[in-house]
Amino acid sequence: MKKLINSPGSVVDDALVGLAAAHPALAVDFERRVVSRAVCPAGPKVALVSGGGSGHEPLHIGFVGPGMLDAACPGELFTSPPPDRILAAAQAADSGAGVLFVVKNYTGDVLNFRLAAELAAEQGHRVATVLVDDDVAVRDSAAGRRGTGATVVVHKTCGALAERGAALEEVRELGERVVAASRSFAVALAAGTNPETGRPGFDLAEDEIEVGVGIHGEPGRRRERLRPANELAATVVDAVLEGNRPGPGDRPIVLVNGLGATPLIELYVVCAAVTARLAEHGVTPARTLVGSYVTSLDAAGFSLTLTAADRLMLELWDAPADTPALVRA
Amino acid sequence: MKKLINSPGSVVDDALVGLAAAHPALAVDFERRVVSRAVCPAGPKVALVSGGGSGHEPLHIGFVGPGMLDAACPGELFTSPPPDRILAAAQAADSGAGVLFVVKNYTGDVLNFRLAAELAAEQGHRVATVLVDDDVAVRDSAAGRRGTGATVVVHKTCGALAERGAALEEVRELGERVVAASRSFAVALAAGTNPETGRPGFDLAEDEIEVGVGIHGEPGRRRERLRPANELAATVVDAVLEGNRPGPGDRPIVLVNGLGATPLIELYVVCAAVTARLAEHGVTPARTLVGSYVTSLDAAGFSLTLTAADRLMLELWDAPADTPALVRA
Numbered sequence A, B: 001m002k003k004l005i006n007s008p009g010s011v012v013d014d015a016l017v018g019l020a021a022a023h024p025a026l027a028v029d030f031e032r033r034v035v036s037r038a039v040c041p042a043g044p045k046v047a048l049v050s051g052g053g054s055g056h057e058p059l060h061i062g063f064v065g066p067g068m069l070d071a072a073c074p075g076e077l078f079t080s081p082p083p084d085r086i087l088a089a090a091q092a093a094d095s096g097a098g099v100l101f102v103v104k105n106y107t108g109d110v111l112n113f114r115l116a117a118e119l120a121a122e123q124g125h126r127v128a129t130v131l132v133d134d135d136v137a138v139r140d141s142a143a144g145r146r147g148t149g150a151t152v153v154v155h156k157t158c159g160a161l162a163e164r165g166a167a168l169e170e171v172r173e174l175g176e177r178v179v180a181a182s183r184s185f186a187v188a189l190a191a192g193t194n195p196e197t198g199r200p201g202f203d204l205a206e207d208e209i210e211v212g213v214g215i216h217g218e219p220g221r222r223r224e225r226l227r228p229a230n231e232l233a234a235t236v237v238d239a240v241l242e243g244n245r246p247g248p249g250d251r252p253i254v255l256v257n258g259l260g261a262t263p264l265i266e267l268y269v270v271c272a273a274v275t276a277r278l279a280e281h282g283v284t285p286a287r288t289l290v291g292s293y294v295t296s297l298d299a300a301g302f303s304l305t306l307t308a309a310d311r312l313m314l315e316l317w318d319a320p321a322d323t324p325a326l327v328r329a
Helices: A008-022 A083-093 A107-122 A150-163 A168-180 A229-241 A264-280 A311-318 B008-022 B083-093 B107-122 B150-163 B168-180 B229-241 B264-280 B311-318
Strands: A026-029 A034-037 A047-054 A071-077 A099-104 A127-132 A182-190 A208-211 A222-225 A253-258 A287-291 A300-307 B026-029 B034-037 B047-054 B071-077 B099-104 B127-132 B182-190 B208-211 B222-225 B253-258 B287-291 B300-307
Touching: A008 A026, A008 A047, A008 A071, A008 B264, A008 B287, A026 A083, A034 A083, A047 A083, A047 A107, A047 A150, A071 A083, A083 A099, A083 A107, A099 A107, A099 A150, A099 A168, A107 A127, A127 A150, A127 A168, A150 A168, A150 A182, A150 A253, A150 A300, A150 A311, A168 A182, A168 A311, A182 A229, A229 A264, A229 A300, A253 A264, A253 A311, A264 A287, A264 A300, A264 B008, A287 A311, A287 B008, B008 B026, B008 B047, B008 B071, B026 B083, B034 B083, B047 B083, B047 B107, B047 B150, B071 B083, B083 B099, B083 B107, B099 B107, B099 B150, B099 B168, B107 B127, B127 B150, B127 B168, B150 B168, B150 B182, B150 B253, B150 B300, B150 B311, B168 B182, B168 B311, B182 B229, B229 B264, B229 B300, B253 B264, B253 B311, B264 B287, B264 B300, B287 B311
Parallel strands: A047 A071, A047 A099, A099 A127, A253 A287, B047 B071, B047 B099, B099 B127, B253 B287
Antiparallel strands: A026 A034, A034 A071, A182 A208, A182 A300, A208 A222, A253 A300, B026 B034, B034 B071, B182 B208, B182 B300, B208 B222, B253 B300
């Protein structure tokens, strides 16, 4: 394991110190591990709070700022934050118009955010939750689909709607519509290595890939030989469109996302291949975002997220934002 | 070699197709490999043109747009673009106020941009050049210091000054001052693999790092054992400050840059370590940018760039920009 760290146990805290140093617009509560906006919104607005295990940066800490999240609570690597930290994030973020929890569908996150919501309600906070479950690789699990790239689309669109002064129920309803319109699928060329264990989540031969992998190194649908990007993209596009083809009025938002160790030039090669395969299906993206936004430590590979956006979602996607990882002028 | 590509020979062209698909604000001339703004500036302004070998993305193609470059010409992987392509970029970009070439100090780039400048002058274009040579790892080479991270600072500050309507000579002079105020140094945990050769630029043992590495896998000052991020950062900070300590009136701009395969969480760990070491030297960054901006294919590691900025440079650093890789609201 070769990593730029001090010790496996200090990675999350050290990274938060670096985040705070680089982004004075963020307030970082190091003790409770809560990242919030240094300058609160002018008046009451619905507060967006998200979080989950660390190791997926910039998700979620890099999306705190005007137009997106009000607070994020990062857990240990690949481990949900405990309920009291989530509660602390809700307290830091609530400006009087209620709090929306954006939760990725993993057992620990679902449980801890639910407990935090109960604790927050006891303290008089109004809390609603959007559960993100966009990963079509998992089909028959009792826990349902995993939450991955669609989280970014929910952060961006719901964040913009909250900024416009919409009510909590309205923002939650948009979030659920975005989730329903979103599907994702990922391919890994190499698993990430959790510094706590020092070993990759799984081993692949020099010519093997994991198709349908999760962002914590969860195994996928199958193991295959590495193929040219055009063929891989076709597999991934077909999986994402299966059973969720955008309608004639939809204006798809496409996210070509790197898993952490894949350089941008390869993501652009994948983007070209994805765009071409979508065209073969008659699907024309309205917007395409390319970069590493939902990562899996130093895993190599990519995920594709497609949101069959309506006009409102697209307008909110384009709205101003000012966060470490996503800025819209 | 595991990469998301179609074939080694098509990487640059495929990536340009993806770039064009994701960024409709860019015009891509696929035949001549010139990336320029789809919408030209309203009136004549100094045009910024840069380029160099591919494999360093988002440099330079990701910095084309309002507030930064007017055009970029990407060469083959790690290979300078030929003079006629650079000329084509200058032609595409010149709006009547002259063209500033921003050139990294490598033999091929220097030669080809010089030839292109001569060709452009013959056609009536006014051309000036800023040569970027910030990498202090190279001390005694006849070719001088290599150009790396400072290129981003030159793109951003000169781009903003050009946007304000400054004259060619004024923008060139600023660029030279930024270069003179900038120093960089890089450490690699793994070399990048050029798909044309299929082998990494050099081999490192599981516990080895290359200290003072170049962005084309050029060897550094020495090979060392991997150490904790705090110690590595101290080495790098000390190298960057050696002989170029910011003066009392300077407001340092710091770039903590990933080499391509290093995930953001590690870069934030490095950022914390760099900030702490700078504090020990009495240096307080005015701005810190963290991310992978000047890469070396899928090399793992980081570089540090420090620009001892004056008030004008800082103001220009903060000015609006709207490019694929850097947006300022």
